[in-house]
Amino acid sequence: MCGIIGIAGQTTVTDRLVDGLKRLEYRGYDSSGIAILSGGELSRARAEGKIKNLEAHIKDHPLNGQTGIAHTRWATHGVPNETNAHPHKSGRVAVVHNGIIENFLDLRESLKGQREFRTETDTEVVAHLVDVELENGKTPREAFAATLKKLHGAYAFGVIIDGVEDEIFCARAGSPLALGIGDDEHYLGSDAMAMAQLTNRLIYLEEGDWAVIRPDGFEIFDLKDQPVTRDVTIISGGPAMAEKGNYRHFMLKEIYEQPETITQTLGNYVDEFRLSANIPESVDFKDFDRVIIIACGTACYAGMVAKYWFEQVAGLAVDIDVASEFRYRRPVLGDRSLFLAVSQSGETADTLAALRYCKEAGLKTAALVNVMTSTMAREADIALPINAGPEIGVASTKAFTSQLTALAALALSAAVSRGTLSREGEIRLTRELIKLPRKVTGALELDKMIEGLAFELSKAKSAFYLGRGSQVPIAFEGALKLKEISYIHAEGYAAGELKHGPIALIEDGTPVIVLAPYDELFEKTISNLQEVASRGARITLITDEIGAKSAANMAADMIVVPSSDSFVAPILTTIAVQLLAYHTAVHLGTDVDQPRNLAKSVTVE
Ligand code: F6R
Secondary structure: OOEEEEEEOOOOOHHHHHHHHHHHHHHOOOEEEEEEEEOOEEEEEEEEOOHHHHHHHHHHOOOOOOEEEEEEEOOOOOOOOOOOOOOEEEOOEEEEEEEEEOOHHHHHHHOOOOOOOOOOOOOHHHHHHHHHHHHOOOOHHHHHHHHHHOOOEEEEEEEEEOOOOOOEEEEEEEOOOEEEEOOOOEEEEOOHHHHOOOOOEEEEOOOOOEEEEEOOEEEEEOOOOOEEOOOOEEOOOOHHHHOOOOOOOHHHHHHHOHHHHHHHHHHHHEEOOOOEEOOOOOOOHHHOOEEEEEEOHHHHHHHHHHHHHHHHHHOOEEEEEEHHHHHHHOOOOOOOEEEEEEEOOOOOHHHHHHHHHHHHOOOEEEEEEOOOOOHHHHHOOEEEEOOOOOOOOOOOOHHHHHHHHHHHHHHHHHHHHOOOOOHHHHHHHHHHHHOHHHHHHHHHOOHHHHHHHHHHHOOOOEEEEEEOHHHHHHHHHHHHHHHHHHOOEEEEEEHHHHHHOHHHHOOOOOEEEEEOOOOOOHHHHHHHHHHHHOOOOEEEEEEOHHHHHHOOOOOOEEEEOOOOOOOOHHHHHHHHHHHHHHHHHHHHOOOOOOOOOOOOOOOOO
């Protein structure tokens, strides 16, 4: 989390840095700041809250120069106020940082008596350390390199130094950082998005790399301070892809993009002529007797749905766990397991750590990601794209349905290669996948009706989402979407579990959203629906056409998504829970695209 951008330019950089910060705001928006070198002199501006506050501050107190660094913060150490906002400054040095310096307390202690600390952050100590080295007579390069050797933890840095015209020092370990190549200037950024308006030619720094960039060039050094060269990556897709268009929020735009994004995912994983799954040759599920799926949040719920698919269709055991727990419980990995990370960003710190843990243990690793230039895509043995395009809304929507689509195709392919699915079965399920974009369009037509239902939900203090089978993770996802953007407390439950305790919370009018397409578990789910309805719950039933006929009059409200095979039904009910959460949040007037306390990319553990 936190976003970094830097420009070593030939013309004034302030506006372009602020523009880059806006593109990075999805990584955090607790505070932001900018530091500029002009005539070798350093000045900075910082503001609490969103980038627009920094912009207003700069309007009143302009600062100009041709070399600068900027930062948007998601607070870890220290409250989100202006004092703790980056860049942090000590003497001649200004620093922006993404990550966590784990030994910052020891380092602060080592400077006791020599330096006064003004912030609660882990980052400030880095500015002091570089400045102390400069005072001790080291050159700027030596001072920066010597400081890096003292740090433990995760970092991506941008550093400028008073008196050092035109140069930005940067480094990465554990947190992503890329250099951008322009015609007569150079950039640094947390990701391609930061530099989308500036360049599409990037160099991703490797673990332990540090670099010096100038308008006319750059030098990269490895962990041992030896000069190295790194490959240039050309990024496709222009900056226009990150615009909101006519939509009120990115989230709504991304919900509406799903017929197209699912089509793009299918393009990669399904052969429409042969009517079969079409996955990279490097993945052959015959080689494995287990898949270990690790992810966080919404991506983890996609993995949970995949567990039903892999086990039911391919007879292949799946372990699924949240990444923050996985490696600390010393999991039994087995030697015929495939590790599969699922991550929109490909940068989530816990998921990345789990991938590295399994790679080190000798497992074959795969990463299903949206950002193919991400660290996970680069480090996994097999990188599997979902092709959903940039997702800007902090709450994941289109990435989730693309993850599901790709995972469904992977499960199909596993079933075929393991001989658990007949050719007829393969054709039938592939057809179901191919019909998805049209059916998702059908589900989106419920938008206006769901907007009406959301008005009722927006008055609630708390809500439940229930489902059975592969609808359980969608119940979790529905509850997560509602909590994170509307701030209404919500819980997802396996419908059969409610009577083992949580049913005590049901009282008159408690909203309960029941996910029950007409499948082999329908009757049982409806029994659970009746258990809560008879205790006063206000039921919203999300079902399909047959389910709606069978359960007529059993729910206060009904959302009827297009009928489908139960294999793909979780993708269709997802659309309904996304729209319900979205409209509830809009009714409540929350910040839908940037909900409080959150960041899109969680690059700290
Ligand atoms: C919720 C949401 C998060 C992410 C989670 C993992 O709407 O977006 O729960 O799913 O932070 O992020 P990625 O997929 O980037 O690893």
